Amino acid sequence: MIKAIVNISLKAGVLDSQGKAVHHALDSLHFSGVDDVRVGKQIILKLETDDKTAAMADVTKMCEDLLANTVIEDYEIELV
């Protein structure tokens, strides 16, 4: 079994309003020294296969088709 961890976040050029709000909240709690905050989501998949190459291909397709909206989001896949 392979576990796939998919991290999805807004693309670099796309304004992340939630990240900005969290940044403001950290500022108001006096956590200084935070340069930038980006909020994303993590999707964890348990796969039946043991083949990492196949798993990577499958999960990439899942990201392109459903898990991420590539108009506004980037995704990173980690297999463990």
Next chain:
Amino acid sequence: MKVTILQFPGTNCEYDTQHAFEGLGADTEIVWHKSESIPSDTNLLVVAGGFSYGDYLRSGAIAKFSPVMKAVSEYASNGGKVLGICNGFQVLTEAGLLPGALKRNDGLHFISKHHHLKVENSDNIFLEKLDNGDVVNIPIAHHDGNYFIDPDGLKDLYANNQVLLTYTDENGNSKNPNGSVDSIAGICNKEKNVFGLMPHPERAMEAILGSDDGVKMLQGFLSA
């Protein structure tokens, strides 16, 4: 004139939409998302507002895989007229039938109020009863209405007169409630048969309820 209205789990504007179009004299039919076809006599297909699949993952992301969406894509590619209102707009962008995407509102709040819109391009069936520069007053009710498109895509929209409506004040000066690129509230595809907007014209059909500016918008479809 037959208006077919799609209903997904979580759609909640299908009956308002039906009421609005029937008030204008159209025949209507509500079609459940499990249907693999749409009625063959459909003149206009409306993807109504609401929260399909609870907005899980992203607004409209799961609805695009409902059985009926294949028929919707075929209908649109054969030149059939499709209108997506609010969540319907989100579904159509997720399905790739309209360019761009709808993000969380910049202020992070759900916004529910009347808002003025300016008609940017009326050379299409949807807005043909209106003129460029007209200002209408239409309710908005959304959390993810922040229209995004990359600079190249935006250039294309302008080049093909696909920007239909922008958010303004009552005098037509730009006023952006949600962070949308260039205050865009509604667009269409290049072929001008697929339309999407976040505001709800079907909720602006009677002056006693605040505005009847939606009548002129929806009537455009009925004159064809």
